[in-house]
Amino acid sequence: MTADPRGNAPGDGRYGESVFRPERAGEGERIDYGALAYDDITWARLRALGVGPGWGCLEVGAGTGTIARRLLSEAGAASVLAVDRDVRFLSERRTPRLDVLEADVTAPDFVQGQFRLVHARFVLMHLSERERLITALAQLVAPGGVLVISDAVDLTSDRTPTTPYTAAMRAMWKGLRDTIGTDATSALSYPQLLRGAGLASVAAEIHVPPLLPGSPISRFWADTWERSRAAMLATGLVDDAAVDEAVRYLDSDACAALSAGMLTVWGWRTEHAV
DSSP: OOOOTTOOOTTOOOBTTTBSOTTSTTHHHHHHHHHHHHHHHHHHHHHHTTOOTTOEEEEESOTTOHHHHHHHHTSOOSEEEEEESOOHHHHHTOOTTEEEEEOOTTSTTSSOSOEEEEEEESOGGGSSOHHHHHHHHHHTEEEEEEEEEEEEEOOOOTTSOOOHHHHHHHHHHHHHHHHHOOOTTGGGGHHHHHHHTTOEEEEEEEEOOOOOTTOHHHHHHHHHHHHTHHHHHHTTSOOHHHHHHHHHHHTSTTOOOOOOEEEEEEEEOOTTOO
């Protein structure tokens, strides 16, 4: 692949810099398509865990703030601190009791305090040092609180039938791995990492949204391929025509495929934690 002009090695790029730049027109809408596909599942899990009135919450990599706002409006959380490396979408939709912090979550002590809920979705998969970051996030959980982490899991394999969709997904995951270090297999280790970070009652579940023409998840992937097209082409696995064909396939009745799954893992800080 083409060398990074800053001299970085492949995989050393940053989300929002090398790909998915927030200043590019339509990026907020792309994030919102993902929210439409996954928010209700995330929300059902958070409510099942008892998130409710009086909770102080930390939302890591808050995106456009859809979950942060629901924590306030539907769960009655006392406060939500929403953190992102670029907060333009959060600032556009600020609401009472929603505090916004622009910070790099990979930096030591990026935030101070402890929270009843610490939640991160589709964040760690794009970052290196995931084990260290999970330990750091676990330390932000107050006794009696819960850490909830969700990330994508790639469901394509060498046994998956080859279609325009699977060809594009394989190229996308490899392109993102080569460009910014994204790892769509890392979430499989999260249950053990949460346990190793001292959390208890660790459990996990997976959700796979259906790929239907015009659905939010289908539109999300189409937009994601467009924004990561250069990285996909650099893999040599697809060309422009193949990406265009995959977009058409997603929006057709011929589409018969599995979207990437969202694996959600949670664990509790015991009341007697020190």
